[in-house]
């Protein structure tokens with residue numbers, strides 16, 4: 001990003017992107033320093049990277065079996081992979097992209113998805129492709145094209161209130177909307193009722209929030225990030241293979257190359273922070289460090305901080321007050337035939353209750369594509385191909401899958417060795433939740449649970465009710 005006096009290099013297509021430098025510090029530490037990073041999700045990986053690049057000795061301890069945290073992917077018993085859901089790598093995620101560039105300077109591993117279509121149950125669909133790049137023209141053109149906005153409803157919009165959205169300043173904006181719900185803000189704007197779900201539901205789900213509880217400040221922040229404050233819009237990329245293969249295993253190797261000790265299956269417990277020392281138990285063994293970066297998820301961070309004897313009470317209380325988002329389910333369907341070619345690779349939804357999107361992963365992930373090709377070849381050699389089912393956007397109709405009369409063909413070939421940062425345990429079968437109860441159980445291929453239903457879609461797809 002741009003710095004005063006530096007050559008103008010843009011992080012993306014937004015010509016008005018501004019670099020906000022981090023607080024000053026030394027480029028390289030002058031003294032030997034050791035930092036314990038607790039957590040190997042994106043936050044922990046980023047912290048370990050920048051610390052190691054500055055000459056700090058880093059131990060990265062990750063409790064689970066692999067890196068990536070909420071964006072992890074893990075192998076099933078037979079070479080297929082599972083993850084905790086579809087992730088869009090939006091173009092304005094400049095810091096995340098800078099992290100990934102450490103191992104892939106051209107970001108060749110990311111594949112563009114050219115649209116973020118939003119399907120409504122009445123058959124209408126919003127699209128974000130081909131919009132002007134300059135805000136607010138991008139927003140105005142979207143509204144002009146969108147079937148969710150009509151001239152009659154737009155005429156009723158409270159224009160002075162809507163102009164508030166253009167005056168976004170962080171962190172002040174969050175404070176300004178404190179206590180107001182997003183629903184109340186939309187009421188105040190006299191936002192067109194037909195477009196309400198579009199604004200409220202899609203963005204609330206991005207925060208794993210119930211639309212009724214979603215805050216106005218967060219909604220305004222989303223408008224700013226994706227429409228009014230950035231030329232990148234709602235366009236995004238996806239990794240060309242599962243998250244572990246494409247992103248975190250290479251980054252883990254990069255960290256090892258920088259001298260970072262990467263430990264997976266290594267929970268940090270019993271943290272104690274002294275005046276100039278941190279001690280912790282990692283997998284039950286004591287570790288001493290000059291500092292600790294706590295990059296654990298909120299639940300674990302709450303536990304570790306609550307147990308700190310000398311923690312600042314205000315900080316401890318603020319952390320204790322954080323909540324976990326509601327549970328969500330990711331359904332990954334391994335189907336016996338290819339998805340119709342005219343089905344979109346990614347389809348966001350609005351007005352379908354908790355359903356967030358339907359994605360055809362074989363269009364993105366190399367491993368899923370290989371699996372689909374292998375299985376389709378085997379299937380077609382052991383059963384006649386049934387007539388194709390077409391997907392129609394008519395509502396959440398359920399259909400039995402597979403049809404009762406059909407014999408299932410469950411063969412598929414192992415694809416690749418797991419990440420070097422994996423200990424080899426995996427979650428079972430075709431669905432995942434955050435429940436550890438399903439951990440470590442493997443279903444033999446012939447007994448893999450086959451989904452009893454699918455949305456009227458075919459192929460190797462995944463649905464996630466949240467982003």
Ligand SMILES: Cc1cc2nc3c(=O)[nH]c(=O)nc-3n(C[C@H](O)[C@H](O)[C@H](O)COP(=O)(O)OP(=O)(O)OC[C@H]3O[C@@H](n4cnc5c(N)ncnc54)[C@H](O)[C@@H]3O)c2cc1C
Nearest residue numbers: 039041042043062063069070085088267268296297300467
């Ligand atoms: C389905 C889904 C879709 C999403 N889509 C998007 C999206 O499109 N765009 C977007 O911006 N964001 C998205 N998000 C949010 C994004 O994934 C998270 O904000 C991000 O991954 C959080 O990273 P993190 O490193 O802060 O935490 P986490 O990923 O939670 O990582 C924390 C890590 O700490 C480890 N840990 C916990 N306790 C300990 C301990 N005691 N010792 C050691 N390690 C510990 C955990 O095992 C975990 O690996 C999505 C999230 C989900 C679930």
